[in-house]
Amino acid sequence: MSANPSDHRHNCPAPFPGGGAFCFSIVPPFAKVGSMKFLRQFAARIVGQSIRIFARAITAVRADWKGIEPVPRQRVYFANHTSNADMPMIWSVLPPSMRRTVRPVAAADYWLKNKIRAFVGPEVFNCVLVDRRPEVKDKPMDKIIAALDEGSSLIIFPEGNRNMTDDPLLPFKAGLYNMGVARPEVDLVPTWVANLTEIMPKGEIIPLPLICTVTFGEPIHVRDDESKDDFLKRASDALLAQRPEVRT
């Protein structure tokens, strides 16, 4: 999918550590430490491509660019969360140039549970890992703002947890509002991931190869004098509006 390898070299230096997919120029392949890093980056790239191909084969996942163009621009994609596959789906439909600068915000306790996850989360998806325990000093919002200031785009799930209910969305947590206030110039893009609950409902073993659609809506921003609750309500409505027509 990605263009010729020279493209990657133009992207160095990456906007954040490890962000350039494949930086030959800054990784000396024969240095001892460097070669390890090179191998890990290489492995991360292979795993990333495999996840993309797998997602495409199983769900024929596709993007519907309803409200934005697929251009590299700093954005926060906020999405509904029903399954662990949501984030890989959004990640898979982004074109390579956007995928290299996007960082999913994810729970540290999930992605650091074992060695495989600790490789996939931080190195393949380049996640911003946040620790949600209140006693931790390292506040999630600080890490998120730091990632935005490095120029990264983000994928976040403002419901906070996976939605296991029959309601389409859970009430949003304040994080999205705080980001919008702290960095008002960043586009907040409502991103609806459709059909994943039908592809793999809770408790089933075999995934159905139905088509998964990721719809990107028009970006929103926090308005002057808008209260937190008003904004979160508006953000939630904007996300629901991207939902393809459902038959009842």
Next chain:
Amino acid sequence: MTDTMTDILLLTIGSFGILIALTFLGEVLRAREDPGFNNPVLDTYMTRVQSWWGMVAFVGFALLMGRIGVMVLFAFASFAALREFLTLTTKAQADHLSLALGFFAVLPLQYVFVGLGWDGLYSIFIPVYAFLLLPIVSALRGNPDRFLMRVAETQWALMIAVFCVSHVPALMNLDISGYGDRSLLLVAFLVMVVQFGDLLEYFFGRRVGRTQIAPGLSPKTWEGVLCGVGSAMLVGALLNWITPFGVFGAMAMAGTASLVGMFGSLVVASIKRDRGVKDWSHLIPGQGGFVDQLDSVIFAAPIFYHLTKYFYT
């Protein structure tokens, strides 16, 4: 090289010739436009021509690979079509297992039966066995909500995407006396007459179309359909040398297949309109999904198969 192979090569090269002409025509039209201006009709036309290049290459290659190639190609087409169809149908979690069986058991088995040439079984496998057994699997999960809708739509999906599509490769099983192993060419004949008929129906419909067949559903006109079916019969007559039908037989078969196909795509348009979608998916650039591209071939295949079987074997 056998005669059949030579004929397939000739057909493929001929199709490529037509595509070169169509591409050339598009490029000439594009060169005559202002550089800054984008003509949407021309852009659509060029994207479609590009997709046709891909399709001719795929079908041509599959035919050259022989029986196995055609089987694999249409099994994949069935899979893509079934996925497009079932994405839009009514379903509940109670149907999960029966839908999984549809994808991973019914579909492969149907193609195995076609591959083995068991025509007694592949003609009834989906209309009888899948029809009766899959609703049982759904019922066992005990959710009666919209039950008839769910099982009926699933069955429809299997009939269209698996049963009907599998009748294209099933043409290779027809044992026509004096025709030998050339039944592979019937696949090429069916696909070509139906697709050419569609293409010319679209072209003439835009030029001379007046009376819409089903206003509010599809832009198809009686004039367009008439011209399209006429063109398909002409193409059929020109291609009669690859069939066992003779000139007039080939014209009649081509006309019937094309006519059924065109009305079939009206049926498919109704389903799309009901579900509020424009295309079944975005798999083929400029054409939408597999079902959008194949709708008329899908409807024509079983009828063409059974007419050929009745009159020529």
